[in-house]
Amino acid sequence: MTTETATDVFEEHRPVLQGVAYRMLGRLADAEDVVQEAWLRWSGADRSGVREPRGYLVRVTTRLAIDRLRQIKSRGETYVGPWLPEPYVTDFGDAVPDTAERAVLADSVSYAVLVVLESLSPLERAVFVLREAFGYPYAEIAAMLERGEAAVRQLAGRARKHVDERRPRYDVDPVQRRDLTERFLAAAADGDLEGLLALLAPEVRLVGDSGGKSRAPLRVLESSDKVGRFLLGAARKGIPDSSFRFLELNGGPALLVLSGGRPDSVLQLDVADGRVQTVYIVRNPDKLGSLVGLA
Structure with a gap:
């Protein structure tokens, strides 16, 4: 795979990677840093054995986002006043033609959801984002996170319950x-x-x-x-x-x-x-x- 081809493949999947990173972090600058680091790893990796570039890139991005989230939490930074996610432009255009899929993607970046996600552990947040926003099967999420499928299902159930209990249900018209x-x-x-x-x-x-x-x-x-x-x-x-x-x-x-x-x-x-x-x-x-x- 040439450098040019590697760039083309990465750019094709960049919107998904950006979407994963933003939902994980709620901060555009951090999300962009994570995606840039994913690019550096992709461009420097031996890609000859990569059959599913999207899955590979989502896995790398998710792990990097987990690490970044853990760093943020470990710093214990105090924020003055209430915290809200950074505003995120979400005009999906023709890339997401299905109405139901649009609704899921839109809901997963709403302020109501992202504020609740801040209270999840990094792993719970990763599982929730990959499962609820992007529809990945539990087996694939388990492989991405190097966890057993049963453990991932438990994380998903805990995260979903937490979000459902704390997120208000509003009209989305x-x-x-x-x-x-x-x-x-x-x-x-x-x-x-x-x-x-x-x-x-x-x-x-x-x-x-x-x-x-x-x-x-x-x-x-x-x-x-x-x-x-x-x-x-x-x-x-x-x-x-x-x-x-x-x-x-x-x-x-x-x-x-x-x-x-x-x-x-x-x-x-x-x-x-x-x-x-x-x-x-x-x-x-x-x-x-x-x-x-x-x-």
Whole structure:
């Protein structure tokens, strides 16, 4: 296999590898580092005996992601305020034509799921991602992780139970989510507290991720009254030279807020029963760099 052919094969599978690494880590920079390391190992390996390049590359990427996740956890870094995954553009285009498959992939990168995955062990997270998001058989996952199949099934069951117990179940209709996002934005911009409260579920939550580097609540806000008043206060203060753009992030419609043409924040809503259940706001500038080119 020539170097050029090795490059072509790797680039063909790069989107899958990026998807695995991001779901494992929730951080684009870490995911990109892992994929780059996978490329270095692929380009320097004896590939003559590799019959299934995709499986080989997913195995290497998964193991590297597990190592990176263990390093992150061992450092015991403290994060200022609530943590949310880095916004991830998820326009699958024609690469994923099946509606059911699209729904699975979209759900596996949603904020609701990725926040829960942060509390899993690295191995549990790897098994969950490979099984639930990419549909790998238990036997293949066991081979990738060099574990017995029975142990992998046990890890998968534990991870699935953990996610099911902690992940809220929300509608995923993108049309309804976008409609509610537009009405939500209009009510906040108009200072319409009554209209805004009508869109919020009584127990709505607002999770703001600033990393302590910009203005956002340092605790999760709960209840329609607290969330509504915070949003109206933020709208009154405004963002200098602001503009807005809708795009698909983490499997659903999201609002990119720009200040002077540069990303200032990302807002996304989880919706159920026609009302907003969770408001996610990412304002940590370190997590918005990948969106600069989309502004």
